[in-house]
Amino acid sequence: MKLKIALGQMEIIPGRPDLNSQTMLKMIDEAQAADCHMVIFPEMAIPGYLLGDTWEQEAFLRDCESYGQDIIAASNHIIILFGNVAVDWEKKGDDGRIRKYNALFIAHNGSLLGGDNFPYPFRIKTLLPNYREFDDDRHFFSLRKLAQELQQTPEDLISPVTVTMAGEAINLGCILCEDGWGEDYSTQPITALQKKGVTFYINISSSPFTLGKNNKRNRIFAKQAATAQVPLIYVNNVGLQNNGKTIYTFDGASTIYNKKGQVVYYSHPAFAHKLDMFELDVATGADELAPVEVPRDDQIDFIYQALVYGIQKFTSAIGMKKVVIGISGGIDSAVAAGLYAKALNPANLLLVNMPSQYNSETTKNLARQLAENLGCLYTVLPIQQSVDFTIQQIEGAPVINPETGAAYHLKLTPFMTENIQARDRSSRILAAVAAAFGGGFSCNANKAETTVGYSTLYGDQAGFLAAIADLWKYQVYQLAHYLNQEVYHREVIPQGIIDIVPSAELSFDQAVDEGKGDPIQYAYHDYLFRSFVQWWNKSTPEDILQWYITGNLEEKIGCQPGLVKQLFTNDIDFIQDLERWWNQFTGIGVAKRIQSPPIMAVSRRAFGFDHREAQNGVYYTRRYRELKEQLLDK
């Protein structure tokens, strides 16, 4: 028997049950018109998933139920699986509010299936993620808690749902679970279902894109399908959702695994809103279908796709059509401009160069060249006059002591005037220019700068969106090459921008024409900083110093061998550098990130809601202090 199944890889608009249910009804019509037996929609298809505390609005919950009813009513001639919030208005969650579940609904002939051996006419998510950007236990009641309340085990509550398709009884193994991180999240329900006899598994998901995620998910799910000898259908959404500080793209990548665990369908391109249809032979377990190729999703091409898609969806979500980008002639703003020019029409971009006395002719020319290459609107707004006026005004104003009547004058140091320049560019010029141009201005910070707060608050750290702030500097360079070679097929980012030493050009000590630049040595610090913030085995100075002593630091953090000896002539230099950046990362860096723009996430650990931080003091462990003492006593 062949079943025709439609995969509704829809764009979910978070917080818009009205629009999402419309999208679903349209897809249901299409699937029905093509004689599909079933259409499957992603997790939280109606409300969206990342909504913050909107989950606490009872009117919103009623609204989601109401739009869910519309979907159920459309199931007369087709089985519809969809994710929605389910509310038990009679029961409370742990926080004393109305109890909510992250639920999977199975609708047919206008009513719900799924209640056998289960207290509700829907299924709920097995394990709730409370890591990275997820706060599921904050909002939803878990299967674990429900089982405990019913004095059963979670396994007792996991069972197939029997539906009639093409005249035959089919046991669906319906799953709502995490797809990539803790293996338990996906294997636990699959294992529980396997014992109970399942025709095929269906896993609906709402899983944000991060580098390499799908490849990992495929390994786990392929193994599960093969072990159970049962095909598995995975449906994920596309679109963009955020947690305030951190913005996620959703890439879709819906997949079908046959009973051998081979991928026999893989939705591509990534990030495409579409309804795909598929014939599943229940007898063979899709065995007869040829495996398809699955792209690697941990390379620069996926970063490019995610960022361009993300910029498009984010600007359109907030109703922004035009963007102003401050371009310095350096690599970060050039790559940002290259991305925005692809995401939006170049005519909607205004590039602004804002030189001071410290900016070289070299970078001023490179900036102009970039604007010409991209075909964007361009203007030059120098800052020196305003910066001089500010210094003069502040140093000239008498500060009065009311007790004594005495007046004194404030004095600005060179370091302070560096920050005055940065703020003059962003807060005085770019913010006003963006308003006049009818849009926002971008923040072009990279992840290395963001890690150690090498930026000025209300200056180069400002903007409506930090599109490349989850990229290390080496990824920014990779992206520059990718833009020239694979996207534009010409040198839109002038080679001079790629070759020049990275420099903020805020003083004569950073003169690029003399080869002077930033204090960050990216070839080493990119990797050191990455080890501080990565998903696994976050390092601290204790670990770094131990590896330095053992001699395996470069291997541990993944930078080029031999680099440490090259950069540091002795142990004291090494320790001073380590402490300098650790102090910055856990000190002022945190304070700056609290006020940073939202960051477009591509890594497993973007700053913001994924990597949570308290503004506490800098700390070195007891063991670090011992190791340091031993090393310096040597």
Place this chain on the structure above:
Amino acid sequence: MKLKIALGQMEIIPGRPDLNSQTMLKMIDEAQAADCHMVIFPEMAIPGYLLGDTWEQEAFLRDCESYGQDIIAASNHIIILFGNVAVDWEKKGDDGRIRKYNALFIAHNGSLLGGDNFPYPFRIKTLLPNYREFDDDRHFFSLRKLAQELQQTPEDLISPVTVTMAGEAINLGCILCEDGWGEDYSTQPITALQKKGVTFYINISSSPFTLGKNNKRNRIFAKQAATAQVPLIYVNNVGLQNNGKTIYTFDGASTIYNKKGQVVYYSHPAFAHKLDMFELDVATGADELAPVEVPRDDQIDFIYQALVYGIQKFTSAIGMKKVVIGISGGIDSAVAAGLYAKALNPANLLLVNMPSQYNSETTKNLARQLAENLGCLYTVLPIQQSVDFTIQQIEGAPVINPETGAAYHLKLTPFMTENIQARDRSSRILAAVAAAFGGGFSCNANKAETTVGYSTLYGDQAGFLAAIADLWKYQVYQLAHYLNQEVYHREVIPQGIIDIVPSAELSFDQAVDEGKGDPIQYAYHDYLFRSFVQWWNKSTPEDILQWYITGNLEEKIGCQPGLVKQLFTNDIDFIQDLERWWNQFTGIGVAKRIQSPPIMAVSRRAFGFDHREAQNGVYYTRRYRELKEQLLDK
């Protein structure tokens, strides 16, 4: 038998096991010197509680264990109860990381008690909070999960710990639980313990101050103690901890309830770091002690205490000694200045007035008067010249279209120049002045403005700390009166500032001398906005409109009766106002809050980490749209 017990209501420095263990060792010495049988420290006394993802640093966890060992080693002649993170290095948590518990350790004679009927030599928190500012399930493995793993119930794992005190066996009911929110959090372990025979309960906590919290906790705990006929000792810490966006003070308020449920000891003043000692007669259940008075903690005096304490602790935690405050002659900046002047020495404050052509002589004089009254350093830095220059520069610069070579000019509207003024003040002047003065500058926004984004990003919304951004405007006025009457005992905040109409003075439309001001009508909007963000029964336009139709809106949101009729002449006006502010609150307001400074929390729902938000679009439910249509069709 009388037991002498010391309550270690210590200041915990989050992320500093070294300093916290030193504090504890000192208190242990004092308690021993006074012949105490036992000393009790708060939850997470060694690491601190709000640490973000520092919990993922294995070096930090080892460090906490190491300092915990120092405390255990100090227990030779005294029983020590303390909170610390406990690590099971052999087991994993749900996220695949090393498993951690929020644990209570009971140390005596250099080793740990507490293992009977429990798989570890410590006790763990019963229910983990995942609401408001808490993310416990993100970091810690719960008793519920542990019980499930061991195929037992949580109740099985909750049992008294028997210790020998003064030669007698005492059954301690040791509890680590929430103290105020969901009643289950505190009642569940108490009820479970009650069945197993307990001499007295000990509840160690790390509970942030919010208005009215202790009064609620006292009602719950008093009932529990009385029901069980067993005394209860509650120990909480003082100090300041934060989650990045939201800053919490901890007020201590350690309490002893006798077996009748009467409060027989209440630590005061609030926020005091101290070691108190107490004699507990086991035979009587502290029955013979006289009940003591417990202050109300939901009034303006507690807001004042929390904010002054919070400013002191936060500035000292980040090493800031001096603060610059922009004072406009309005109420918010005046109250902020009054608070900072109490928290820091007035000599460490520099007040800056930054008039434009729109600022009246009235407010300029009031600002100067305020500075004189407070005895703070004062300066005037006008912005008109710089604002004019910015407008001229931007409107004068040709924007080049590279395709055509054509140039055009940007045009700034009056609304845009309002924001230019605000940014000129904060980003151009205050940030530079603060650097030169050697400190930071304050953000003086109140909660009503913050709710609807009535502020300029990088302008009046900027600063190192938003100390009064969790106060509604009516609370700002209450605080102004409290400062004059109860704190300074003179009119430091000039009456003119209290009487003047609230106005940003950014255009002639906001001329205070003509009685013109802000578009927010605080007498109504304070309460409307509060109903959008409060802890319970968050309202949405659907609810508001329903109440408006029913006629119980004022009662529901708590504003003055009759106000709605006074402000809105018809239904259309009412709806336009409602939608205007809902659009602002859920639209641009969210974008602004993402980049706002950290907020000092006093309410049950401060913006930031307590009230989590996604930057999604503005939404009106189906039911709202129906109600609106019905009303307008009428």
